[in-house]
Amino acid sequence: xxxxxxxxxxxxxxxxxxxxxxxxxxxxxxxxxxxxxxxxxxxxxxxxxxxxxxxxxxxxxxxxxxxxxxxxxxxxxxxxxxxxxxxxxxxxxxxxxxxxxxxxxxxxxxxxxxxxx
Amino acid sequence: xxxxxxxxxxxxxxxxxxxxxxxxxxxxxxxxxxxxxxxxxxxxxxxxxxxxxxxxxxxxxxxxxxxxxxxxxxxxxxxxxxxxxxxxxxxxxxxxxxxxxxxxxxxxxxxxxxxxxxxxxxxxxxxxxxxxxxxxxxxxxxxxxxxxxxxxxxxxxxxxxxxxxxxxxxxxxxxxxxxxxxxxxxxxxxxxxxxxxxxxxxxxxxxxxxxxxxxxxxxxxxxxxxxxxxxxxxx
Numbered sequence: 001x002x003x004x005x006x007x008x009x010x011x012x013x014x015x016x017x018x019x020x021x022x023x024x025x026x027x028x029x030x031x032x033x034x035x036x037x038x039x040x041x042x043x044x045x046x047x048x049x050x051x052x053x054x055x056x057x058x059x060x061x062x063x064x065x066x067x068x069x070x071x072x073x074x075x076x077x078x079x080x081x082x083x084x085x086x087x088x089x090x091x092x093x094x095x096x097x098x099x100x101x102x103x104x105x106x107x108x109x110x111x112x113x114x115x116x117x
Numbered sequence: 118x119x120x121x122x123x124x125x126x127x128x129x130x131x132x133x134x135x136x137x138x139x140x141x142x143x144x145x146x147x148x149x150x151x152x153x154x155x156x157x158x159x160x161x162x163x164x165x166x167x168x169x170x171x172x173x174x175x176x177x178x179x180x181x182x183x184x185x186x187x188x189x190x191x192x193x194x195x196x197x198x199x200x201x202x203x204x205x206x207x208x209x210x211x212x213x214x215x216x217x218x219x220x221x222x223x224x225x226x227x228x229x230x231x232x233x234x235x236x237x238x239x240x241x242x243x244x245x246x247x248x249x250x251x252x253x254x255x256x257x258x259x260x261x262x263x264x265x266x267x268x269x270x271x272x273x274x275x276x277x278x279x280x281x282x283x284x285x286x287x288x289x290x291x292x293x294x295x296x297x298x299x300x301x302x303x304x305x306x307x308x309x310x311x312x313x314x315x316x317x318x319x320x321x322x323x324x325x326x327x328x329x330x331x332x333x334x335x336x337x338x339x340x341x342x343x344x345x346x347x348x349x350x351x352x
Binding site: 012016048050063065086096100105 | 295
């Protein structure tokens with residue numbers, strides 16, 4: 001696909017739909033256990049601090065897209081897979097009541113933020 | 118100083134101060150207009166368009182799904198296609214033709230069950246499924262809601278009047294990337310035999326965000342009782 005501005009590319013197709021098929025093969029699959037990496041994010045990120053180094057389960061491969069850290073600078077050259085991840089609340093917050101240990105949190109991160117465990 | 122002593126006073130400004138972000142928005146908007154990316158007329162048209170959007174299409178989507186299991190499955194598998202049936206085109210809607218301005222087109226319907234309750238927040242900003250829910254309520258954008266819901270969901274929900282039993286799993290969806298979440302609550306008791314229109318009326322905006330449960334006895338446009346102020350010292 002020729003390099004065109006993000007807006008032209010998304011028109012009539014949708015974003016993130018316009019990046020479909022552009023990411024390398026997904027490294028993780030539904031059910032995999034992963035740990036969230038604590039990467040530096042000097043300029044921009046959409047990976048929440050409260051998730052760093054926590055463990056999660058992949059529940060869905062959601063779409064392919066340039067990661068937010070690139071897209072913030074209009075760099076759409078390297079789309080990657082995004083995963084919907086399920087966390088246990090008691091893993092995220094030390095003071096979360098054990099009584100509610102079935103409570104969960106779901107959110108999305110791109111592949112660079114995940115390492116297999 | 119009484120009012121009559123001050124004949125030449127100027128009216129106080131309507132808004133005392135604007136935030137840094139409002140100033141930034143005006144600056145960027147004016148630069149875009151100067152640069153010719155869009156015109157002031159375009160901006161007016163988009164703004165007015167945004168304010169025509171509301172939660173009714175999502176309420177109807179939920180009501181249809183309650184009545185039709187095939188449609189419910191479509192809502193799970195292909196929410197973009199399911200939204201077309203309630204008149205919302207995430208992909209080519211006005212005015213940008215790639216979703217409403219500055220937003221993404223990857224909706225996802227979170228289906229509640231009797232033992233699983235979803236609630237949506239955007240901790241990083243205020244991402245919201247605007248094409249199908251309209252503008253977000255003011256509280257949804259506040260740092261207070263955003264920082265507390267992820268960490269103390271049960272306490273925050275109880276502030277909304279929603280107290281959930283221990284055996285119900287609460288699942289917070291933090292809308293941090295390109296997915297826009299809509300909650301499909303469980304159909305309440307007392308609605309047997311209801312039509313799609315009747316069911317649509319009880320699915321309020323707050324039910325679609327997940328901070329409330331639909332009730333057979335409460336419609337989105339019900340008249341609220343007027344509760345008069347209580348004056349403890351007998352005014």
